[in-house]
Amino acid sequence: MLRIEGLHSLEGSIKIQGSKNGVLPVMAASLLHNGTTVLEHIPKIQDVFCMLGILNALGAECRLEGNRLYISAATLSSAEIPEALAGQMRSSVMLLGPLLARLGRVETSLPGGCRIGKRPVDLHIRGLEALGAAVRIEENRIRAEAPPAGLLGANIHLPYPSVGATENILMAAAGARGETVLTGAAREPEIGILCSFLKTMGVSVEGAGSSVIRVRGSGGFQDSRFLLPGDRIVAGTYLGAVLCAGGHVLLEQAPAEHMGKTLWTAKQMGARLEPVEQGIWVSMRGRPRPVQIETGPYPEFPTDMQSVMMAAAALADGTSHIRENVFENRFCVAKELQKLGAHIIIEDKFAQVSGVEALKGTSVMAEDLRGGAALAAACLAAEGTSLLGGYEHIRRGYEDICRDLAGAGARIELLSQAENSFSDDRRKETDGIWIRQEKNGDPSGSGISAACGHSGRVLHPDPGDQGYGK
Ligand SMILES: CC(=O)N[C@H]1[C@@H](OP(=O)(O)OP(=O)(O)OC[C@H]2O[C@@H](n3ccc(=O)[nH]c3=O)[C@H](O)[C@@H]2O)O[C@H](CO)[C@@H](O)[C@@H]1O
Numbered sequence: 001m002l003r004i005e006g007l008h009s010l011e012g013s014i015k016i017q018g019s020k021n022g023v024l025p026v027m028a029a030s031l032l033h034n035g036t037t038v039l040e041h042i043p044k045i046q047d048v049f050c051m052l053g054i055l056n057a058l059g060a061e062c063r064l065e066g067n068r069l070y071i072s073a074a075t076l077s078s079a080e081i082p083e084a085l086a087g088q089m090r091s092s093v094m095l096l097g098p099l100l101a102r103l104g105r106v107e108t109s110l111p112g113g114c115r116i117g118k119r120p121v122d123l124h125i126r127g128l129e130a131l132g133a134a135v136r137i138e139e140n141r142i143r144a145e146a147p148p149a150g151l152l153g154a155n156i157h158l159p160y161p162s163v164g165a166t167e168n169i170l171m172a173a174a175g176a177r178g179e180t181v182l183t184g185a186a187r188e189p190e191i192g193i194l195c196s197f198l199k200t201m202g203v204s205v206e207g208a209g210s211s212v213i214r215v216r217g218s219g220g221f222q223d224s225r226f227l228l229p230g231d232r233i234v235a236g237t238y239l240g241a242v243l244c245a246g247g248h249v250l251l252e253q254a255p256a257e258h259m260g261k262t263l264w265t266a267k268q269m270g271a272r273l274e275p276v277e278q279g280i281w282v283s284m285r286g287r288p289r290p291v292q293i294e295t296g297p298y299p300e301f302p303t304d305m306q307s308v309m310m311a312a313a314a315l316a317d318g319t320s321h322i323r324e325n326v327f328e329n330r331f332c333v334a335k336e337l338q339k340l341g342a343h344i345i346i347e348d349k350f351a352q353v354s355g356v357e358a359l360k361g362t363s364v365m366a367e368d369l370r371g372g373a374a375l376a377a378a379c380l381a382a383e384g385t386s387l388l389g390g391y392e393h394i395r396r397g398y399e400d401i402c403r404d405l406a407g408a409g410a411r412i413e414l415l416s417q418a419e420n421s422f423s424d425d426r427r428k429e430t431d432g433i434w435i436r437q438e439k440n441g442d443p444s445g446s447g448i449s450a451a452c453g454h455s456g457r458v459l460h461p462d463p464g465d466q467g468y469g470k
């Protein structure tokens with residue numbers, strides 16, 4: 001649980017972590033290669049640790065040194081994703097494509113992730129079937145097999161530009177024979193990140209960032225080293241926090257080139273933005289101006305940014321209108337914002353937010369990742385002290401929201417250290433998957449290292465420390 005004392009403006013700088021939605025498919029894609037991948041600027045978030053757990057369970061060897069991750073998938077031996085881990089995050093479904101291509105089969109349960117909508121996987125499945133896979137879904141299980149001669153490139157059209165389906169198809173196509181032409185592809189920057197990574201592995205990919213992407217299966221991959229860019233959603237969240245709390249903050253390594261609609265919206269709301277070499281300076285004085293927001297696939301306004309902008313709109317000097325077009329349950333944060341005194345009326349896809357002069361601190365509960373971060377931003381601007389529960393949702397995507405905001409002057413603290421798995425020498429264990437951080441004895445000398453199962457080291461789980469997972 002977080003305790004937040006409101007009405008302290010933000011001043012200083014916040015270093016933006018590596019991209020969550022970029023790194024997760026890249027980690028999955030590393031399994032295509034019977035060799036080594038090195039990834040830099042890894043965000044130390046729960047979803048990454050969950051993906052590490054899955055990679056280890058599949059037989060890959062992973063080592064995290066500081067923010068550098070080594071993955072050796074030469075030892076990949078299993079095509080079965082443990083149910084307990086698959087159910088913790090949406091990105092477990094990203095492993096279907098690479099495992100089918102590499103091992104010819106895969107078995108998993110339906111993915112977890114934020115409960116922000118129905119989130120079916122039909123487009124993923126249809127894409128993999130078009131490449132020749134036979135896929136069965138029974139109850140909660142997905143079983144897929146490639147034909148004996150392997151996946152074969154195809155022309156595939158996505159009727160909706162699903163980010164995850166695009167990524168799954170691209171990864172499967174990279175390991176298939178022949179050319180795949182994907183039309184109707186998602187254009188999110190994270191697709192560009194994945195395509196850049198596939199290129200460093202030796203795959204021929206053209207068209208990332210457009211809705212037509214061509215992939216020629218390489219038949220072979222090479223060892224590679226890849227740097228993850230800053231997380232555009234985390235940068236946007238802290239931008240939203242400045243809109244709520246006011247202040248003057250440098251968002252270091254914010255990927256401004258991928259934040260078009262977010263930056264435009266922040267300006268409409270009264271923020272002053274100054275892109276500089278190190279990132280973006282954000283200044284905000286006084287109450288936000290009301291705004292009209294409509295979410296949609298990139299380059300439209302990102303649904304992941306909608307909750308924090310709703311928090312800022314709750315403080316605006318007028319009425320804002322938000323239309324959520326991507327996930328039908330994204331407005332679930334509204335009822336918690338109402339507890340803080342926000343005036344929000346929801347009708348189907350529409351939210352009308354009538355700004356109030358001040359929010360009032362109270363106890364609220366995060367029910368999803370971005371909603372949780374939005375509540376933290378709102379509490380920064382609420383009179384008195386707030387208690388924000390559901391921290392396990394926030395840590396799925398934010399390395400250390402307290403460190404980041406407190407570093408810029410916010411009065412925010414995590415009440416139970418046991419809830420922050422990455423802040424100290426702490427071990428987490430769940431279903432045989434473990435992660436241990438060491439400050440001493442780290443052979444890299446990097447200060448912190450984490451290692452996952454299959455490394456042969458003996459662990460003694462801390463019985464009082466059961467906070468891993470959702
Ligand atoms: C780990 C990750 O990268 N998560 C992001 C990814 O999620 P994710 O990849 O799950 O999002 P999608 O783009 O696939 O989903 C968008 C819409 O398509 C629908 N859909 C999706 C797949 C499918 O097979 N059938 C179907 O109907 C979904 O229910 C949703 O309404 O993109 C979303 C949209 O930008 C972001 O909010 C998430 O943060």
Ligand SMILES: C=C(OP(=O)(O)O)C(=O)O
Binds near residue numbers: 020090112116397
């Ligand atoms: C919805 C999100 O995550 P996921 O797709 O992993 O549930 C998110 O990052 O906002």
